[in-house]
Amino acid sequence: MPELPGMGGISGDFGGNFFKPLLICDTNTEFLAAKIRGDANIPICTLQAGESHKNWQAVEAILRSARDAGLGRDGTFIGVGGGVIGDISAFAASIYMRGCSLALVSTTLLGMVDASLGGKTGFDLFGVKNLAGTFFPARHVYMPMASLASLPLPEWKSGMAELIKTAILDSDNFLDELVSLAAAFPDGSFSGGFPPDFASRMLTSSAALSRCISQAVRFKGAIVEEDPLERGGRRVLLNLGHTFGHALESTAGLGTISHGEAVAWGIARSCDLALALGVCPPRRAERIRALLSAYGYETAAPHPLMGSASGDFMQALGSDKKKRGGNLSLIVPGEKSAQAVNTAADSFMNTISQIIGI
Numbered sequence: 129m130p131e132l133p134g135m136g137g138i139s140g141d142f143g144g145n146f147f148k149p150l151l152i153c154d155t156n157t158e159f160l161a162a163k164i165r166g167d168a169n170i171p172i173c174t175l176q177a178g179e180s181h182k183n184w185q186a187v188e189a190i191l192r193s194a195r196d197a198g199l200g201r202d203g204t205f206i207g208v209g210g211g212v213i214g215d216i217s218a219f220a221a222s223i224y225m226r227g228c229s230l231a232l233v234s235t236t237l238l239g240m241v242d243a244s245l246g247g248k249t250g251f252d253l254f255g256v257k258n259l260a261g262t263f264f265p266a267r268h269v270y271m272p273m274a275s276l277a278s279l280p281l282p283e284w285k286s287g288m289a290e291l292i293k294t295a296i297l298d299s300d301n302f303l304d305e306l307v308s309l310a311a312a313f314p315d316g317s318f319s320g321g322f323p324p325d326f327a328s329r330m331l332t333s334s335a336a337l338s339r340c341i342s343q344a345v346r347f348k349g350a351i352v353e354e355d356p357l358e359r360g361g362r363r364v365l366l367n368l369g370h371t372f373g374h375a376l377e378s379t380a381g382l383g384t385i386s387h388g389e390a391v392a393w394g395i396a397r398s399c400d401l402a403l404a405l406g407v408c409p410p411r412r413a414e415r416i417r418a419l420l421s422a423y424g425y426e427t428a429a430p431h432p433l434m435g436s437a438s439g440d441f442m443q444a445l446g447s448d449k450k451k452r453g454g455n456l457s458l459i460v461p462g463e464k465s466a467q468a469v470n471t472a473a474d475s476f477m478n479t480i481s482q483i484i485g486i
């Protein structure tokens with residue numbers, strides 16, 4: 129995991145290391161792209177920030193900037209930002225002149241531990257997330273820890289949930305590391321959600337955070353190498369907590385709850401399901417739930433935001449079944465790591481209603 133050299137981990141020399149680079153960023157990461165550019169004469173394409181701008185217009189803006197700057201197939205797109213910038217820069221790189229080089233400078237925790245790895249590119253189309261995309265791995269991925277200093281709290285929450293998910297899939301040692309990180313905060317720090325000084329404290333203990341990020345990168349890297357095009361196998365385990373989480377997000381109303389909080393709650397529900405199916409020892413399920421609670425995530429069911437919309441939740445959860453011939457596949461923690469459980473959607477639905485108490 130190379131660190132960008134130079135002041136604060138982000139260097140003005142860096143952009144010049146690439147032949148014909150184009151820096152791509154959003155309005156919140158433009159200052160980081162400018163630091164990377166330094167005094168070099170490198171074009172910057174700045175896009176609007178956020179998921180609502182992960183669209184074809186953004187891809188077109190990148191392609192236009194590359195054309196205007198005279199980049200050929202030997203040029204390099206350098207995406208500087210979180211998962212949104214990563215996904216669209218990578219997609220644009222995969223189609224520009226039938227594919228140019230790609231480097232990613234990941235500036236969110238979620239980008240570092242998840243989105244920048246694995247070669248998935250894409251953008252949202254016709255209201256469907258990531259409807260269009262390709263597989264196009266970056267040649268270089270950089271993770272400057274210093275860039276996290278400006279990351280807003282909700283983005284830390286999203287990233288930490290993915291880190292916890294990865295630790296569950298990986299090993300007890302990784303879980304221990306996250307327990308120690310939470311324990312380094314004063315008692316009660318997470319009682320009202322993430323404490324305002326979360327970022328500064330995490331970056332103060334940056335050796336521990338850096339170890340966690342490296343371990344997550346190693347883990348996801350190994351899974352992706354086994355199955356670069358997601359044909360099956362272990363890669364599906366990375367969805368732990370996501371099916372429940374997505375259903376909660378759509379029930380609560382998109383944007384009402386952060387992706388990370390929804391995933392964390394989804395992991396707690398996966399623990400419940402694993403216990404109901406007898407595939408996870410109670411002590412392990414309890415340990416996972418305790419870790420989620422230690423970071424202040426809501427783990428109780430039903431989620432307070434579900435209100436009276438429990439029917440919508442079950443519908444959202446079951447909406448996959450059409451695609452899978454009436455069967456539902458969910459990832460649950462096992463004795464070690466996690467496993468996929470498949471069954472007729474109707475029978476799952478009964479179990480899940482009981483678990484959630486709706």
Ligand SMILES: NC(=O)c1ccc[n+]([C@@H]2O[C@H](COP(=O)([O-])OP(=O)(O)OC[C@H]3O[C@@H](n4cnc5c(N)ncnc54)[C@H](O)[C@@H]3O)[C@@H](O)[C@H]2O)c1
Nearest residue numbers: 156177178210211212235236238239242243248275278279
């Ligand atoms: N390709 C993959 O395998 C993969 C995996 C997981 C998620 N994703 C995608 O990633 C996206 C989510 O990524 P994300 O959570 O990083 O969101 P994001 O890219 O939208 O970043 C979150 C917010 O933080 C801002 N930001 C980024 N870095 C910053 C910094 N250092 N300082 C201040 N602000 C900063 C961004 O401008 C944005 O407003 C989704 O679109 C999802 O589909 C892709």
